[in-house]
Structure formats: structure tokens, C-alpha cells
Amino acid sequence: MTGDRQAAIHDARAAAAEYRIGRLLIAMTYVAVGLLVVGVVLMIADGISPLSGGPGLDLATLGSQLVALDPAAFLWLGLLAVVAAPIGRVIVAGVAYARQADWLMVAIALGILAIIAIGVASALTVTV
């Protein structure tokens, strides 16, 4: 196979991966908006004022709160989906680059995820 043909295949794969990542981002955004809409509707139905001070995120009870149709649980799940969308994009991009054996970009994707993980770990250990 010639270098030109290899490069063309590589470019086509990269373009297809970008397209899939774009679709993923859009889909995750709509899922997040859907969850937030459910949360806000339940909030209004329960007569909760936005300025009443919402509960913090508790992952341990999130599932049972969702079953109980707690507005805060749907809002938190929606907010987590919002934050997860760009992180998911980096993970999918990293996998796509690994399939193309583009190890520099794989390292960059892992670096981004490592920085986010360090931020979460330090926030969990440091009390402000």
C-alpha cells in the first residue's frame, strides 16, 4: 500500500471518529437537558423555590431518590450528564486515537483525564 493511500485511509478514519464524537456530544447534551427538564418540572410541582437552597450531591442515595421522584436527584443526574459530556468526548477520542496507533494523542487524552482526576481527588481530600 502506498503512503498516499495509507494517509487517505488514516484521514477517513479520523473524520469518521470526529463525526461519531460530535454525535455523542449532541446526544449527551439532549439527555442532560431532558433530565434537567424533569427535575425542574418536579421542582415546580413540589412548590420548591430555587432560592431555598438545594441539597448537595450524594451519590450513595441518588438511585433511591430517583425512584422516589425527588427533583434534586433528577437535577443532579442532569448536571452530572452535562459535566460528563466533554469528559466522555475525551475518552472516546482517546480510544479512536489508540485504534489509529496515534500514541501521542492517546497520551494527551490520558493527560487530560489525569488532570481532572487529580482535581477531583484533591477537592475530596482538601476541606475549604
Add this chain to the structure above:
Amino acid sequence: MVVGLLMLGAGAVAGAFGSLLGLGGGILIVPLLTLGFGLPLREAVGVSLICVIMTSSAAAGVFLERHVANMRLGMTLELFTAFGALVGGSIAFLLSDQLLSFLFAALLLYVAVTMARGRGAELEIEPEPDRHAVTIPEPGARQTALSRLSGEGYRVHSLGFGVIGATGAGITSALLGIGGGVIKVPLMHLAMGVPLRVATATSNMMIGITAAASALIYIIHGGIDPYVAGPTAIGVFIGATAGSRLGHRVDIRHLQLLFVIVLVYTAVQLLLRVFT
């Protein structure tokens, strides 16, 4: 219920303005929540970060589908914006509300002055090629890491500037709850030789991960209220979607003038809060 609808409406206005003027909604959400609803500035910043991620993801998805954004360059710079966001998100909880208000007022005045001077027109000027420009190698030749960040018809250069600027954009984003496009777009376009359209799309893609890195820190520190973030984020999404569809029907010059007045007024209000 009324307050919830007002927040949704405020988010929609911020989203529509941001979309029409290409600024993102963050720059309006923080003062709207602070001055309009009496929220502490740090809490407003946390909510704004969520809104910024939402609009960025929706727009970046379309840009990636259409292959406008430069994903390699964007991810490379994201490494440094994420680091900046980590630093900014960590120190945001150590700074006083007054200092954050002062910094935000300074940012508003900077954007107002930039917009009033018609910097947008200045950005259209294609940068001169410089001696650091990387040549795209012939097919088959070993590509350097930098040349692989270049795109069709342009050559990326001055990566050092990009690294420093991206780190600064990350810190600013985490401290003030903005996307940081006001820094990243001129940085990529003027300093790194990226065409404006690609720079705007790539910046939009980068905003998501920058804001996500700091938003997680805000969530863990209890800096985001779901009851405020929910209605505001939905409003911003609706406003940004409507703004992007109405863009061609609106006279942007009048809107820019109105926006400059709003920014200066808001900056003055924030400064009054700091010094009184």
C-alpha cells in the same frame, strides 16, 4: 415558581445574547444571578460553568460533525486549559467574594472596551506568516508533532504562546465562570496562525473540558446549587438555540452597542458592591 421561571428567562436572555454575539452566556449569567437574584458570586460562577459546558457541548458537537474544529490542536491545548482550570478551581475557594467581584468587573470592562473598539473586525486580519512557521512535510516524510496539529490550508506555529495562553484561559474560566473564548480565540487566531472560523470552533470544543475540570471541584465543594443550576441551564440552552437560529435576522451592530452598555453598567454595579 415565579423565581424559577425568572431564572429560566434570565438564562434564556444570557444564552441568546451570548449566541448572537459569539461570546457564550457565562459573561452575563454570573452578574444576572449575583445582581438579579442575590446569589454569592462564587455560587453564580459554579452555575455559570454548568451553563457554559452545556452550550459548548451542543455547539462543539455540530462543529465536530462538520469537521470545522481542529481536534488535535484543541486536545493539545486542553491539556493546559484543564491544568489552569484545576489551579483556578482550587484557588477560587480561597479568594474573597469581593476580590472575585473586582476581577469579574475588570473582565466585563475589558470585553466592553474590546467590543466598542470593533476588535471583531481586527480579528478578521489573517496573521503574517512568521519565521517559526512549520512547513507541512511531503507525504511519506516523518511528520513532526507540531505539523500534525496543523490543518488543511494553514500551519500552526508558536505553540509556546498557546500553552501559556491556554493555561491562563483555564485559570480565568475557573475563577470567573466564563468559557474563556475571549482569550482562546484571539490566541489561536492571532498568535498561532489558526483561521478564525477554525479557532472559534476549536475554542468552543475546548470550553467543555476546561469548565468540566473546574465544575467538578465546585460540585465537590458544594459550590453548585441544583435548584438554581437546573432552570438557568435550561434557559441558557433554549436561548442559545434560539439565538443561533435568529442570528441572521438581527442587526448585530445595535445589539453590540446595547451589550456594551449592559456590560459597563454591570461592571459599575459590581464595583459598587466591592467598594461600598
